[in-house]
Ligand SMILES: NC(=O)c1ccc[n+]([C@@H]2O[C@H](COP(=O)([O-])OP(=O)(O)OC[C@H]3O[C@@H](n4cnc5c(N)ncnc54)[C@H](O)[C@@H]3O)[C@@H](O)[C@H]2O)c1
Ligand SMILES: [Zn+2]
């Protein structure tokens with residue numbers, strides 16, 4: 533089959549690899565019809581992880597079930613399914629509590645597994661023609677009859693729609709809240725969209741990219757252009773000097789200042805300043821335990837200089853981590869099928885798999901207009 537493999541920093545290619553196949557009786561084999569490029573893929577693409585050369589990328593996958601293992605009961609050949617980026621067993625201590633992003637079975641010695649991801653187990657990604665789905669009955673989200681028609685909406689259930697929603701859950705967003713979101717990438721935009729679905733009264737989205745901020749405005753958020761570094765002041769002004777009730781971090785460890793230089797503690801400390809006393813902060817942007825490629829000595833050790841004193845004095849709360857996609861994907865699917873949500877508005881490019889290497893390059897440069905790329909391996 534054709535698949536996109538990681539060769540080394542900023543070097544990916546579409547090559548022939550052995551077909552994905554059923555390896556265990558609980559597996560499901562999916563013919564991928566849509567697979568997205570994610571901001572998380574860029575950490576690997578840029579060589580900022582220990583991703584091994586030769587591995588297939590892609591953790592935002594949707595497709596058609598073409599074969600099921602002997603022990604699979606619920607999922608049938610012909611089902612159109614969306615796969616959470618987390619691979620989970622369904623029976624460990626964390627999965628039982630709905631914390632499928634921290635499954636203790638699928639990546640022994642660690643909490644959490646994923647397709648095509650550094651440090652998340654040996655699983656191949658879905659930027660390919662076929663994908664092996666472990667524990668298929670648990671991990672496949674079956675889609676309703678409008679699956680093909682709304683495929684570009686449903687594919688967002690694999691990661692960024694639930695992840696944006698998770699940011700608002702971690703931050704405790706409730707109806708009427710004011711919300712400050714750092715990052716207008718796909719995840720930040722989905723957090724803004726989720727805050728809006730939850731009835732937030734004012735949603736402020738910070739970035740320097742005007743095309744991405746325009747999308748935030750399109751869904752009713754206030755664009756906070758940080759091109760001159762004044763995001764915190766703008767948010768304080770928009771909230772009567774108090775700060776927002778809730779804050780969401782949707783950028784991660786490679787966050788930059790207005791001059792595009794990495795300043796790893798910038799968004800976290802900006803959030804402490806942008807959020808009101810007793811407010812809460814949800815962090816879904818990725819921070820790594822080690823980042824040898826960082827310029828900053830603390831960041832190399834996975835540390836940042838955090839405004840803990842200010843955070844403490846303000847009595848703020850914070851929660852972090854991978855999104856437990858399965859905790860939300862069923863309900864968000866129903867919002868899509870009932871016409872209450874349409875997350876495909878963020879898609880800027882729909883391309884064949886063969887165009888993936890150049891798409892990675894454009895998306896990595898955060899080139900104007902390259903918000904979200906979806907790939908169609910069947911085309
Ligand atoms: N927790 C999870 O489960 C999960 C899932 C998916 C993605 N992620 C992570 O979420 C983060 C965002 O993903 P994405 O796909 O939107 O990525 P992206 O790289 O496309 O978007 C990030 C955006 O942040 C902006 N930005 C950079 N510095 C900033 C700053 N100081 N203030 C405000 N904005 C700033 C960039 O201009 C960019 O538009 C990444 O770290 C990704 O790995 C986490
Ligand atoms: Zn992703």
Ligand SMILES: [Zn+2]
Pocket residue numbers: 620621622623624625626627628634635636637638
């Ligand atoms: Zn588990």
